[in-house]
Amino acid sequence: MMERTDRHYRYFMRQLTGRTLLYTEMVVCAALLHGDRDRLLGFDALEHPIALQLGGDDPATLAACARIAADWGYDEVNLNVGCPSDRVRDGQFGACLMAQPERVAACVAAMREAVSIPVTVKHRIGIDDRDAYEDMADFVRIVAAAGCDRFSVHARKAWLQGLSPKENRQVPPLRYGDVYRLKAEFPHLAIEINGGITTLEGARTCLGQGVDAVMIGRAAYDRPYLFSAVDQEWFGEPTPPRSRHGAVEAMYPYVEAWLMKGGRLNQIARHLLNLFTDCPGSRAWKRHITERATQPGAGVEVLQEALALVPPLP
Ligand SMILES: Cc1cc2nc3c(=O)[nH]c(=O)nc-3n(C[C@H](O)[C@H](O)[C@H](O)COP(=O)(O)O)c2cc1C
Structure with a gap:
């Protein structure tokens, strides 16, 4: 998710779940080919398994980007065919590509040819008036034939016109x-469901329907x-979930290393704001971080002070 699932968020999530597949923000191919690759692609080994999501519509360019992703050690490359923003639509990629399944198939085929890591597609159930189940099924059939590993x-x-993202x-x-x-x-295809799922019970209900x-x-x-319960409950890991406090404390060495490299505390701390949502002390936690983490020279002590404002939880 743009502005959300950057490397710091992902590293933080790894304190809660080691097994869940994590996705990057969408990286547009042109940016990847011409921009600062360290900034766009850099990640910590702890973040595996990790998928790089690409935005683009040109098979050769996407193949080149997929190769870069594989070289950087990504576990999967995912093509965005779901984003409806104007900027993306004007670039002729994202959700508008649902109207061009052959083009998406050519993109997937080129990426498949270029790399041995899985190539997957994220899409919608439809766009504009092209929203019958059969339209999506046609899209999936055509793209699956090109070797897409998961939908x-x-x-x-x-709606590509009239609604904001x-x-x-x-x-x-x-x-x-x-x-x-x-x-x-399409029982032989790997199908992942997305949208409006907010609890593990909700996720379980979806899985119960066969996806x-x-x-x-x-x-x-x-x-x-x-996500703290996911490794144990879903992946059968023996380790019990880490406490919220433990997850924050586990971030300290990472924070210090980032600051040593010239990074700013808030780049990391902003992703921790929601950790205590619905818990006593959440408001004080958020307020302390919001007020202090952006100040010049802010260090790990800001997190320590904020944590001291939150009572230990069971
Ligand atoms: C701030 C924000 C940024 C997003 N950025 C992306 C993105 O870069 N790529 C993508 O495939 N989906 C993106 N999405 C959409 C989500 O991946 C997801 O499809 C959508 O929010 C529906 O799922 P949910 O109800 O679980 O949030 C974004 C969503 C939000 C809220």
Whole structure:
């Protein structure tokens, strides 16, 4: 998620879950080819398994970017066919590509050819008036034939005109039934469902309908601690969940290393704001970080002080 799932957020999430697949923000191909690759691609080994999401529509360019992703050690490359923003639409990629399944197939085929890591696609159930189940099924059939390894389906259509990206995540109704039907009709394909899933019970309900995986977006940012139980409950890991306090303390060496490299505390701390949501002390935690983490010279002590304002939780 743009402005959300940067390297610091991902490193923080790794204090809560070692097994969940994490995605980068969308990186536009042109930026990757011509921009600062350390900034766009840099990640810590702890962040594995990690997928790089690309935005683009040109097979050769996407293949080159997929190769760069593989060289950098990414575990998966994911093509964004779900973003409806004007900027993306004007570049002719994102959700508008749902109207061009052959083009997406050519992109996937080129990426598949270029790398041995999985190549996956994130898309919507439809766009504009092209929103019948059959339209999506055609899209998936054509793209699957090109070798797509997994489809992550945001179970809402997108309106390319008239709705903001935010409205496009809220206004069109969720149609989980279309995603379940997709899995039922294409049982050999890996289908991941996305959209409006905010609890592990909700995720379990979706899995009970046969889909292979669940992608959680906003709730992963707004309630990161949701993921603390995932390794044990879903991946069968023996280690019990880390406490919220423990997760913050585990970040200290990372914070110090980042500051030593010239980074700023708030680049990391902003992603920790929601850790105590709905817990006593959450407001004081947020206020302390918001007021102090942006100040010049702010260091790890800001997190320590903020943590001292939150009573230990059971
Ligand atoms: C701030 C923000 C940024 C997002 N950026 C991306 C993005 O870069 N790539 C993408 O595929 N989806 C992006 N999304 C959409 C989410 O991945 C997800 O599909 C959508 O929010 C619905 O899932 P949710 O209800 O679990 O949040 C973004 C969502 C938000 C709120």
